[in-house]
Amino acid sequence: xxxxxxxxxxxxxLPPGTLVHxxxxxxxxxxxxxxxxxxxxxxxxxxxxxxxxxxxKDKSTVTWINVDGLxxxxxxxxxxxxxxxxxxxxxxxxxxxxxxxxxxxGEYIYIVLKMLGYNDKSKEIIKEQISLVLGPNFxxxxxxxxxxxxxxxxxHIRNRxxxxxxxxxxxLAYGLLDAIVDKYxxxxxxxxxxxxxxxxxxxxxxxxDTLQIIHQLKRDMIFLRKAVWPLREVISGLERxxxxxxxxxxxxxxxxxxxxxxxxxxTIETFRDMVSGMLDIYLSSVSNRLNAVMxxxxxxxxxxxxxxxxxxxxxxxxxxxPELEWRWGYPIIWLIMIGIGVLMLIYFRKxxxx
Numbered sequence: 001x002x003x004x005x006x007x008x009x010x011x012x013x014l015p016p017g018t019l020v021h022x023x024x025x026x027x028x029x030x031x032x033x034x035x036x037x038x039x040x041x042x043x044x045x046x047x048x049x050x051x052x053x054x055x056x057k058d059k060s061t062v063t064w065i066n067v068d069g070l071x072x073x074x075x076x077x078x079x080x081x082x083x084x085x086x087x088x089x090x091x092x093x094x095x096x097x098x099x100x101x102x103x104x105x106g107e108y109i110y111i112v113l114k115m116l117g118y119n120d121k122s123k124e125i126i127k128e129q130i131s132l133v134l135g136p137n138f139x140x141x142x143x144x145x146x147x148x149x150x151x152x153x154x155x156h157i158r159n160r161x162x163x164x165x166x167x168x169x170x171x172l173a174y175g176l177l178d179a180i181v182d183k184y185x186x187x188x189x190x191x192x193x194x195x196x197x198x199x200x201x202x203x204x205x206x207x208x209d210t211l212q213i214i215h216q217l218k219r220d221m222i223f224l225r226k227a228v229w230p231l232r233e234v235i236s237g238l239e240r241x242x243x244x245x246x247x248x249x250x251x252x253x254x255x256x257x258x259x260x261x262x263x264x265x266x267t268i269e270t271f272r273d274m275v276s277g278m279l280d281i282y283l284s285s286v287s288n289r290l291n292a293v294m295x296x297x298x299x300x301x302x303x304x305x306x307x308x309x310x311x312x313x314x315x316x317x318x319x320x321x322p323e324l325e326w327r328w329g330y331p332i333i334w335l336i337m338i339g340i341g342v343l344m345l346i347y348f349r350k351x352x353x354x
């Protein structure tokens with residue numbers, strides 16, 4: 001299950017802007033890649049020292065610096081010094097339990113959001129925080145682990161697909177946001193399939209394991225809502241903001257991402273209602289099964305009550321019981337008992353109790 005709360009005890013008592021990594025160490029060594037491009041030229045490389053980013057600072061081309069792994073604080077400190085990032089921005093990047101948000105610092109815009117994945121084997125949602133910094137000619141992306149969600153964008157840049165090579169850094173930032181939001185639909189599709197299977201099982205054969213799955217899905221819905229709901233404000237702020245870093249022609253693309261975000265939120269709310277109703281369905285199904293079992297047991301007990309009464313009478317063995325001396329007494333009692341049972345079954349069927 002995804003963790004709902006991360007420990008922040010290491011930050012207690014420290015002044016604002018103190019750089020402390022909060023979260024899991026998800027890679028052994030951070031990986032830093034640079035893609036520098038314009039319409040005519042492309043340069044791509046992986047660097048070992050953050051100082052190699054400095055020559056790209058004042059270039060007129062678009063520079064995309066991606067950092068996989070956040071546990072080495074000195075990398076962010078140097079990058080922040082080179083590009084003038086505020087210490088509070090660096091602090092938020094290192095705190096991987098941030099709420100999705102957007103902050104405009106004038107010379108750059110800081111965006112934080114959640115990237116989600118799905119483990120088909122364990123049926124778990126995998127969460128990762130993504131931080132983006134949009135400047136006039138650069139975009140920084142900070143990931144907790146190395147992943148492939150941005151690989152399609154890299155391929156578009158390399159192969160000149162679409163208009164990304166003709167646009168600026170704001171369009172690149174839009175592309176990264178769009179890739180993350182599109183991933184949400186894949187997660188929701190997986191959860192939708194699980195909910196459909198669970199609904200069928202609830203009606204036909206509910207078990208204690210089914211109840212456990214319901215509670216797990218409820219936690220997933222709460223987790224998704226917490227991760228996605230604030231993103232609506234982030235995209236809306238970028239679309240309607242007055243920052244000079246985002247050109248007017250990018251607004252139509254951001255509106256498209258905003259619409260996708262609303263669709264994701266609506267789907268999450270629908271799934272939440274469905275999962276909440278599943279608990280009532282489970283209790284009703286269990287109660288109906290119990291009632292059916294009790295009904296069968298009650299009918300069996302009712303049929304055997306007169307038979308037990310007859311058997312009890314003729315099991316007393318009093319001396320003066322004329323039926324005990326009859327030659328046909330034993331088979332007659334059997335016929336009477338069978339007849340009583342058959343008549344009661346016919347009566348129950350007529351009443352539609354069976």
